[in-house]
Amino acid sequence: MILTIAWKNVWRSKVRSLVVVSAVAIGLWGGITAVSFMNGLMLGRLNDAIKIEVASVQLHNAAFMENDEIQYTIHNVDELMNKVAQYPGVLAVSKRFRTDVMLNSNRAAAGASMIGVVPENEKKVSQLYQHLVDSNSHYFEGIKHRPILIGEKMAEKLKVHVRSKILINTVDANGNAVREVFRVVGIFKTQNTSFDEMNVFIRFSDAQKIFQMKKDEAHELAILMKKMMQTKQITMQLKNKYTTFKINKKALLKARNDSIPQSIYKQLQDLSSNKTYSYKKYGALLMQKLGKKHYQLYQKQLEAISETGLDVAQWKHISPELAMQSSWLDLMLYVFVGIILAALGFGIVNTMLMAVLERVREIGMLIAIGMNRKRVFSMIVLETVFLSLTGGILGIILAWITVSVLNYTGVNMSQFSKGMEALGYPSLIYPSIDLPSYIKITIMVILTGILAAIYPALHAIRLKPAEAIRKE
Amino acid sequence: MSIIEIKNLEKIYNENTDIPVHAVNNVNLSFEKGEFAAIVGPSGCGKTTLLNLIGGLDSPTSGMISIDGVDINTLSQSKLTNFRMDNIGFVFQAYNLIPVLTAKENVEFIMHLQGASKKDRDKRAEELLQAVGIDDKANVRPGKLSGGQQQRVAVARALASKPKFILADEPTANLDSKSTETLLSIMERLNKEENITFIFSTHDQRVVNKAHRLIKLEDGKVIGDERVIK
Incomplete structure (x- = not known):
């Protein structure tokens, strides 16, 4: 019955309650939608990073992680690839060659990380092939001898275009100089300009020949998972199997x-x-x-x-700055919604205090006829929680609709694209918030209601029945 | 046997100031089961204060109030609240019903606090509303009832917890003659038929005329206590 009274009391002053409900609803709607933008931005970045740059999990020779010299390779890599591909949840596996090089064109020079890939395998792990920009670009097709794929930013730097020649300077495993001419087969452009500037791609077979690597050696095994949430589990499984100490x-x-x-x-x-x-x-x-x-x-x-033998690292360890941004965003959700709820909390305190002051005689009567102070306290807390939760749920529903629509349509932020791409963020954002976050926000709303109820409820239970009953 | 025993009761307001107010001054009284008593006197004579003290809504400066052998001043706040719930029924001048509940729910409320089952609550609430002649308004909220009807619901509510006695503070002060007459008849009948004890504070002559005992109060002192043979 106290629940019923509390709920009915909320609607005694409809206008006042609706003002608070609207304030909570609008506040949460705005807060959640704003956070969903940041979340969408981050997820877009993460998605790009995993599907283009780092993959879900990477395997290396542990020594290569300490010192990325060319001789630290994974042995029997083809057999390992086949075994890893059998793990449940693994979508695709690709072997890679890696070394640092200097690129020289006729007009400029620049350093970069050179990655050797098997194009047909790499296409399954990395969507880079979908990001070719020049109309003459191809993904390792059309140029048979020493094709190289470079980023748009690198092309600008070197002042080259498709079919231009580039001279690569580096050293092999024995420290001997290696100079090789490649021809630009394609120019790619991702959402991350620094990735475009820092990475060039060649065929794995070319790398093998140039650096005289054994047939079944590679520096990196990139694994793409079907679902992101499976990444941690597969990392542990691979670690237990292949990381030896x-x-x-x-x-x-x-x-x-x-x-x-x-x-x-x-x-x-x-x-x-x-x-x-x-x-x-x-x-x-x-x-x-x-x-x-x-x-x-x-x-x-x-x-x-x-x-260690093989180093198994998930994207969080390969790209700690991404992991940090991701966890920072989780924190932002609480900070953002917390600040909004704290501000709304004061409004709720004020409203509930007014509600208590208007009902002094009634509360006095309740205490007089035998409603103990615990129950009076609970009644006020319940009223406040109902008030906040009504607004909270309304705000969450509004936010859910807004986020769902925006997630479907996407939000084009192309007017800021240059700045965002420089930081690696996509210009088309798909706002999103997961279910656990909605649950956490609901809990935060309930907590706000409880906290906001304390002062008015204390005021109510301190009333002296004899005085309160006679209050006009 | 007395159900209420009052000894040397005093209530002084502003005790530590230059002008202390003796609202209740050395009152000694006792009430028997089944009494229909009225505490009468002019405004400010201490009627309500005395009633509040008997009901445990206020604490005395000195003296003792014993209800059914329990010295209520020795009870803690929470025990006193529970004691009031189980032993004392209240009828207030301004009815003081819960506006968001219907007449029946108002009557049921105290039984809910006592932990009665829904079935028992329903049954007793219906009986009590019938007893005060307002069963046809059981599902109506107080705002849609007249003053007299509201006060009858308040009487039913006061009876709901099966208290040892009912304290009614100026119950007819806000009622017209007809409503007063109806209410007093109901209370008189309940007193006669169910042996329910009523203690009123009033300066309404119509209540005085119905009372079986008149306790006259002046400046907080009992100046007369007479039983009226009807």
Whole structure:
């Protein structure tokens, strides 16, 4: 019955309640829609980054991650590719060659990262082939000898166009100079101008010949997942399977003098045979040997003295700035909606205080006839929560409709495209917010209602029935 | 046996100021089960204060009020609230019904606080509304009832918790003659037939004429206490 009374009380002063409900609804609608824009912007960036730049997961020789020299390759890469492709959730796998080069045209020079790809495999992992801009551009077709794909920004820098020649300067695994002429087969333009400026693509087979690599060697295995949410799981599975560890004797000896105490050194010395351990077993072994406390205390030092086989990294680790932006955006949702709700909260406090002051005699009567103060408090809290939640749900529904429509149509921000592309963001944004965020926002609205109720409810329970009943 | 025992009761307002007000001054009274008593006196004589003290809505400066053997001044706030709910029925001058509830829901409300089942609440609320002659308005909200009708709902509400007695503070002050007559007849009948104890504060002669006991108050003191044989 208290629920009924609370709900009915909300609508005693319809105009006043509707003003608060509208304020909460409009505030949340605006807040959620704004956050959905940022979210859409971020997801667009993330989607591009994964589908064009980094893929979902990458495998490297662990040494290559420390020092990206050409000799640190993944062996038996074709067999590995086949095995990885069998994992559930894996959409496609592509092997890549990587090295840093200097590019020279007739008129300019620039540094870049040169990536060797197998075009037919790479097309399944990266959508770069859909981003060719020059009408004469082709994705490794049309030019048989040494084709190279470069970004629009790089083309501008080097002042070249499709079919122009580019001289590549670099070194091979033995440190010998390598000079090779390529012909521009295509020019691409993504939403990320720095990616366009920093990366050039050649055929994997050309890289193999030029750098005299073995047939089944590559620097990188790029994996694209069917669903983004599966990335973490597959990363762990691959890590457990392919990341092997052992103690690096040299590093351990060095660490004894610098960063780890003698006692730890002695315990690790027992482990420093040539035996390798899986990712899971290695961690468990170290924890068992050193104890949890020491393991956690010296985790960084332990990583430094551990030699790894294959490094498995998901996009978050390959591109930490993206991961940071993504988590920063999550935080923004709370900050943004929190600020709006805090401001609305004061309005709700004011409204509820007015409602309590108008009903002093009635509340006095309720206390007089036996409604204890806990129930009076609950009644006021419930009224406030109902008031906020009505506005909140209305605002969420409005926002959901708005976000759904905008997500379908997309929002063209092309007037800001230059600035946004420089930061790697797409100019066509698809605003979106996921279901858990809506749930979290609803909880925040309820909490705001509860917090906003405290002061008016305290005022109500402090009323003295004898005085309150006689109040005019 | 007395259901209410009042000894040396005092209530002083502004006690620590230059002009303390003795609203209730050394009152000694007792009430038996089934009384139909009126506390009478001019405005400001302390009738309402005395009624508030008996009802546990206010605390005395000194003295003792015992209800059914319980010294209500020794009870904590929450125990006193529960005690009021189970033992005392209130009828206020301004009816004080819950405006968002219907007449029946208003009567049911206190039973809900007591934890009665829906079936029991329904049954008793219907009986009580019938007893005060307003069962045809059971689903009407107070705003659409006349003053007399509202006060009858208030009486039904006061009876809902099966209290030991009912305190009615100027119950007819806002009513016309006809409504006053109807209300008093209902209360008199309930007193006679159900042996329900009523204690009024009033300066309405029509109530005085119906009372079986008249307690006269002046400047917070009891100056007369007489039983009227009807």
